[in-house]
Amino acid sequence: MRPLNETERAELLPALDGWALLPDRDAIRKTYVFSDFTAAFGWMTRVALVAEKMNHHPEWSNVYRTVDVTLSTHDAHGLTRRDIELAQRMDGFAAGLTKS
Numbered sequence: 376m377r378p379l380n381e382t383e384r385a386e387l388l389p390a391l392d393g394w395a396l397l398p399d400r401d402a403i404r405k406t407y408v409f410s411d412f413t414a415a416f417g418w419m420t421r422v423a424l425v426a427e428k429m430n431h432h433p434e435w436s437n438v439y440r441t442v443d444v445t446l447s448t449h450d451a452h453g454l455t456r457r458d459i460e461l462a463q464r465m466d467g468f469a470a471g472l473t474k475s
């Protein structure tokens with residue numbers, strides 16, 4: 376895995392919904408707000424199983440119904456296609472569950 380190049384970034388990042396580059400490291404971040412804790416933790420459980428299968432794990436924290444997620448590929452020291460793929464899977468599982 377190698378970090379995304381400029382062309383790939385220009386194409387892939389704007390297509391993501393609600394994800395933003397961090398100012399201080401090569402990673403993307405999104406905050407999900409669910410209807411309640413059960414929705415938030417249920418979503419985390421589904422994501423965790425996919426992440427484990429992908430062998431690609433999020434940096435995340437949960438407070439009640441909010442889940443704050445940062446994605447980066449540690450082995451590549453930056454953003455790779457794997458982060459984009461996990462972001463898309465997360466958004467897919469969150470569809471219809473978040474308040475925005």
Ligand code: H2B
Binds near residue numbers: 430448449451
């Ligand atoms: N998750 C993320 N986000 N980045 C990685 O580089 C990574 C990972 N590497 N999960 C995997 C595990 C690696 O440490 C193991 C040994 O395959």
